[in-house]
Amino acid sequence: MTDQELHDLVVKISDDYFKKPFRHKAFFNPRLRTTGGRYMLRSHNIEINKKYFEQLGEDELIGIIKHELCHYHLHIEGKGYKHRDKDFRDLLKRVGAPRFCSTLPEERKRKSRQRIIFYQCTSCKLIYRRKRSINTIKYVCGKCRGKLAKVKDMTVE
Structure with missing residues (x-):
């Protein structure tokens, strides 16, 4: 067309x-x-x-x-x-x-394979789940203001 x-x-x-x-x-x-x-x-x-x-x-x-x-x-x-x-x-x-x-259809394929990153507070052990990576130097735990550490990075279907 x-x-x-x-x-x-x-x-x-x-x-x-x-x-x-x-x-x-x-x-x-x-x-x-x-x-x-x-x-x-x-x-x-x-x-x-x-x-x-x-x-x-x-x-x-x-x-x-x-x-x-x-x-x-x-x-x-x-x-x-x-x-x-x-x-x-x-x-x-x-x-x-x-x-x-x-x-x-191409967007459905992209959405079905999402990257999930887990961060954990080193003080209170609270786990954060994010789709995008974050700057662990700049951001802290929202509960206790402790330091965040990247725990796991995985792709979910």
Whole structure:
């Protein structure tokens, strides 16, 4: 699918589901990594992550477009366009748009193999479990202010 085909699809979905025109640009952004799409407040353009179309298909792409069009139309009308706003949640339900996009298969693999690091206080023996390593010189035990020592580093599936 090209950027022009994506733009035409966004215009069609806007007309069919929202009964309003889409007057800005819609295109694929290869730099998007953690989200399916993005509505730009200043330019009113919509950017879509092409990986979601390639890995999850056209139905997922249509859901992402509907979600971003909810942001677009509500922002243009001056209504609540943010995820927590009632206007936004109501419009999502009305057009059948998902609140969040699905997780990519490659992200599921990465999330299933998580690194866990255990630290233990040398004074009170309290164990801390962390996903990221911490500077044991800078940080101390929250309970007794004792020194922390790295106990174990493991990968969990």
